[in-house]
Amino acid sequence: MAAMIEVENLRKTYDGGFEALKGVSLSIEEGEILALLGPNGAGKTTLISTICGITEPTSGTIRVGGFDAATNPKAARRQIGIVPQEVNIDMYAKVWDSLAFTRGLWGKPRDDAHIEKVLRQLSLWDKKDGNVMSLSGGMKRRVLIGKALSHEPNVLFLDEPTAGVDVELRKGMWEVVEELRQAGTTIILTTHYLEEAEAMADRIAVITGGEIRLVERKDTLMRRMGHKTLTIELAESIGTLPPVLAEKGVVMEGPQTLSYSYDSASGNTGITRLLTAIRDEGLKLADLSTKQSSLEEIFVGLVHEDDKEKEAAE
Numbered sequence: 001m002a003a004m005i006e007v008e009n010l011r012k013t014y015d016g017g018f019e020a021l022k023g024v025s026l027s028i029e030e031g032e033i034l035a036l037l038g039p040n041g042a043g044k045t046t047l048i049s050t051i052c053g054i055t056e057p058t059s060g061t062i063r064v065g066g067f068d069a070a071t072n073p074k075a076a077r078r079q080i081g082i083v084p085q086e087v088n089i090d091m092y093a094k095v096w097d098s099l100a101f102t103r104g105l106w107g108k109p110r111d112d113a114h115i116e117k118v119l120r121q122l123s124l125w126d127k128k129d130g131n132v133m134s135l136s137g138g139m140k141r142r143v144l145i146g147k148a149l150s151h152e153p154n155v156l157f158l159d160e161p162t163a164g165v166d167v168e169l170r171k172g173m174w175e176v177v178e179e180l181r182q183a184g185t186t187i188i189l190t191t192h193y194l195e196e197a198e199a200m201a202d203r204i205a206v207i208t209g210g211e212i213r214l215v216e217r218k219d220t221l222m223r224r225m226g227h228k229t230l231t232i233e234l235a236e237s238i239g240t241l242p243p244v245l246a247e248k249g250v251v252m253e254g255p256q257t258l259s260y261s262y263d264s265a266s267g268n269t270g271i272t273r274l275l276t277a278i279r280d281e282g283l284k285l286a287d288l289s290t291k292q293s294s295l296e297e298i299f300v301g302l303v304h305e306d307d308k309e310k311e312a313a314e
C-alpha cells in the first residue's frame with residue numbers, strides 16, 4: 001500500500017521560542033484510519049495544521065498523496081478534507097447547496113453524482129432539500145463531513161469529531177467513520193477519548209510534549225502493552241485470603257472471588273504457579289476469566305512514564 005501522508009522530522013517552533021513539534025516522523029497508509037491521541041497541549045493541532053498547510057513548519061518535510069507540501073502546496077492541500085470541531089455552516093443554506101458550494105470553492109466543476117454519493121453515504125440524502133438549521137446536531141456534523149468530502153479529497157482530517165456530543169451521537173459518528181473506512185477513505189482523527197480511538201482506529205499514534213511516543217496497530221498495542229486481570233471464582237466461600245496467595249499478589253474481591261493482575265506480554269505470567277498454590281491450599285475453582293486492560297490504562301501509563309522522565313531530566 002502506498003503512503004498517503006509522509007511526515008519526516010517535522011519541527012515547529014512558535015514565535016516566542018516554544019517548540020511544539022520536536023522532530024515528528026509519521027507515515028499514513030492509503031485507506032487506514034489513524035487516531036492521534038494525546039493530552040492537552042501535546043501538539044496534535046499543530047501537527048495537523050502543519051500537514052494541512054495552515055501552519056508553516058520550522059523544518060522537516062511533508063508529502064500528501066505524493067505531493068511535497070513545501071514545493072507543491074496547492075496540490076498537497078487539494079488532497080485533504082478537514083472536518084473542523086465547530087459547526088460553522090450557513091444555517092439557512094440547503095444541505096445539497098452547502099456541499100455543492102464548498103466544492104465550487106475548491107474550483108472543482110459541478111458534479112451532482114458525487115454530491116449525491118456523499119449525501120447517501122452520510123445518510124443525508126432524504127435531507128438534501130432541508131435547511132441545515134432544521135437538522136439535528138449529529139446531522140449537522142455529518143454535513144461538515146460532507147462538505148469536507150465535496151472536493152473528493154484522498155484523506156480526511158477529523159478534529160475531535162465527537163467533542164462535546166452525547167454518547168448516542170458519538171456512536172453514530174463511529175458508524176459514519178466505519179462506513180467511510182469501508183469506502184476506502186484515509187482518515188486521521190484527533191481525540192481525547194480513548195474509547196473513540198479504540199472503536200475507530202486501525203493504528204494509534206500517541207503524542208506527548210511534541211514527540212510521537214509510539215505508533216502501533218491498535219490490536220498489537222493492546223497485546224504488547226496490555227496487562228490482564230485473571231478473575232478466579234471459587235466453588236466455596238473463604239473467610240480470609242491464604243497468605244501464600246497474598247504473597248503472589250492475589251487480591252480478594254469477595255468471599256468467593258479472587259483477582260490476579262499480570263503482564264500478558266511477559267513469558268512468565270505466574271499463572272501456573274498460582275493455580276498450583278490454589279490447589280495446594282485445597283481450594284476448588286468454579287470459574288476462571290481474564291480481562292484485557294483498556295487502552296485508557298495503557299495510555300495513562302505512557303503519559304505517566306513521560307512525566308516521570310521529565311521529572312528525572314530536571
Ligand SMILES: Nc1ncnc2c1ncn2[C@@H]1O[C@H](COP(=O)(O)OP(=O)(O)OP(=O)(O)O)[C@@H](O)[C@H]1O
Nearest residue numbers: 014015018020038039040041042043044045046047
Ligand atoms: N500560536 C501559538 N503560539 C505559541 N504557542 C502555541 C501556539 N499554538 C499552540 N502553541 C503551544 O504549542 C503546544 C501544543 O499545542 P497544540 O494546540 O498543538 O496541542 P493539542 O495537542 O492540540 O492540544 P489540545 O488537545 O488542548 O487541543 C501548546 O503548549 C500550546 O500552548
